[in-house]
Amino acid sequence: MTANASSSSTKKALKYNTIVVKIGSSLLTNNGKGLDRTAIYEWAKQIAKLHNEGYQVLLVSSGAVAEGVVRMNLEERPKKLQALQACAAIGQMGLIETWWSALIQYGVQSAQLLLTHDDLANRNRYLNTASTLNQLLEWRVLPVINENDTVSVDEIKFGDNDSLGAMVAAMVKADLYIILTDQQGVFTDNPRTNPDAKLIKTERAMADYLFDVAGDGGKLGRGGMITKIRAARLAAMGGCPTVIVSGSIDNVINRVVKGESLGTMLTTNDDDKRIAKKQWLAAHLRMAGRLVIDDGAVDAIIKNNKSLLPVGVIEVQGDFDEGDVVECVDKAGVRIAVGQVDFSSSEAKRIARKRNSDIEAILGENEERHVMVHRDNMAIIV
Ligand SMILES: Nc1ncnc2c1ncn2[C@@H]1O[C@H](COP(=O)(O)OP(=O)(O)O)[C@@H](O)[C@H]1O
Numbered sequence: 001m002t003a004n005a006s007s008s009s010t011k012k013a014l015k016y017n018t019i020v021v022k023i024g025s026s027l028l029t030n031n032g033k034g035l036d037r038t039a040i041y042e043w044a045k046q047i048a049k050l051h052n053e054g055y056q057v058l059l060v061s062s063g064a065v066a067e068g069v070v071r072m073n074l075e076e077r078p079k080k081l082q083a084l085q086a087c088a089a090i091g092q093m094g095l096i097e098t099w100w101s102a103l104i105q106y107g108v109q110s111a112q113l114l115l116t117h118d119d120l121a122n123r124n125r126y127l128n129t130a131s132t133l134n135q136l137l138e139w140r141v142l143p144v145i146n147e148n149d150t151v152s153v154d155e156i157k158f159g160d161n162d163s164l165g166a167m168v169a170a171m172v173k174a175d176l177y178i179i180l181t182d183q184q185g186v187f188t189d190n191p192r193t194n195p196d197a198k199l200i201k202t203e204r205a206m207a208d209y210l211f212d213v214a215g216d217g218g219k220l221g222r223g224g225m226i227t228k229i230r231a232a233r234l235a236a237m238g239g240c241p242t243v244i245v246s247g248s249i250d251n252v253i254n255r256v257v258k259g260e261s262l263g264t265m266l267t268t269n270d271d272d273k274r275i276a277k278k279q280w281l282a283a284h285l286r287m288a289g290r291l292v293i294d295d296g297a298v299d300a301i302i303k304n305n306k307s308l309l310p311v312g313v314i315e316v317q318g319d320f321d322e323g324d325v326v327e328c329v330d331k332a333g334v335r336i337a338v339g340q341v342d343f344s345s346s347e348a349k350r351i352a353r354k355r356n357s358d359i360e361a362i363l364g365e366n367e368e369r370h371v372m373v374h375r376d377n378m379a380i381i382v
């Protein structure tokens with residue numbers, strides 16, 4: 001991300017440059033009585049301080065539905081999707097108005113971004129979103145992000161803001177993702193039901209046992225600890241560590257950013273990045289296209305852990321861009337792998353079955369790409 005010129009000298013000394021802070025419904029809402037404005041003003045103060053010190057802070061804020069429920073005097077969170085969406089539309093007004101008023105007190109201008117999963121999965125929309133975010137950060141405007149609940153249905157929704165925050169962290173190459181919640185961090189069991197549960201201070205985001213200890217959320221939030229662990233893994237894929245911590249601790253955001261050990265730190269390293277990427281690919285539901293590959297390519301991928309080269313591609317199906325996730329199937333149509341393709345579908349069609357030495361002649365001089373799907377960007381399925 002582009003740094004603000006005036007703050008670049010400060011930034012060099014900072015441990016973290018770009019930070020995504022996510023605040024969940026269970027914290028933002030005053031025990032079901034609408035937005036906790038006092039708490040929001042307190043977090044705004046902390047965030048503004050970091051922003052004014054030269055950090056790039058992005059905020060992912062839940063709370064729209066919970067605020068909508070209160071504004072409509074409903075007894076409880078509705079079950080029907082359209083009523084939830086309507087509540088979100090009502091509550092989002094209050095949410096963004098509160099954040100704007102709180103941040104502007106400290107001279108921090110803010111902007112609202114409402115995103116869906118599709119906006120980040122579709123390459124064109126991803127690039128548009130990324131360039132808007134870039135422009136806002138360059139102007140030193142603080143993005144306040146929530147899911148676009150109006151258009152979110154199963155297929156295109158994040159379902160929880162924990163993963164939305166992680167995707168944003170990956171997009172801006174954040175160096176820290178902070179999830180504020182209503183517990184001290186991740187415990188060895190749900191602390192609501194087990195008073196003997198112990199706080200986990202630090203762990204690899206990819207540690208599998210975390211899924212065994214993480215349970216569901218409370219009444220107002222939805223995802224619970226499971227979605228936070230999943231989100232930390234998504235962030236890990238981009239090399240970004242996650243801290244899950246209580247939003248009620250005094251000056252918590254600044255203290256975590258300054259390196260104090262609070263809550264649970266979920267770390268990542270290069271190996272974990274690779275594992276997380278492969279898991280993310282394997283979990284991908286919507287394929288942008290399909291590459292039919294020959295037997296030699298199947299062997300190279302499965303037995304020899306090689307990348308897929310254009311020469312092994314028999315047929316290219318679908319309309320996709322460079323970087324999209326496609327499936328690789330054998331001649332019988334059996335899925336062998338999924339991966340991020342290095343060429344658009346129109347380019348891929350022109351170089352299918354061609355040797356690497358022919359690619360420059362087909363796609364133009366100085367063409368440096370020669371791998372259809374790199375093994376680091378591929379998850380083997382069989
Ligand atoms: N192992 C665990 N450690 C901590 N909290 C847990 C654990 N398992 C389940 N939880 C639950 O997750 C809740 C936080 O998730 P959630 O209610 O979705 O909050 P938010 O609105 O902040 O996203 C906690 O209140 C707690 O009841």
Ligand SMILES: N[C@@H](CCC(=O)OP(=O)(O)O)C(=O)O
Nearest residue numbers: 024025063064065160161221
């Ligand atoms: N977009 C929804 C977010 C719901 C949600 O995921 O909440 P949480 O699990 O508390 O972060 C809202 O603003 O109400």
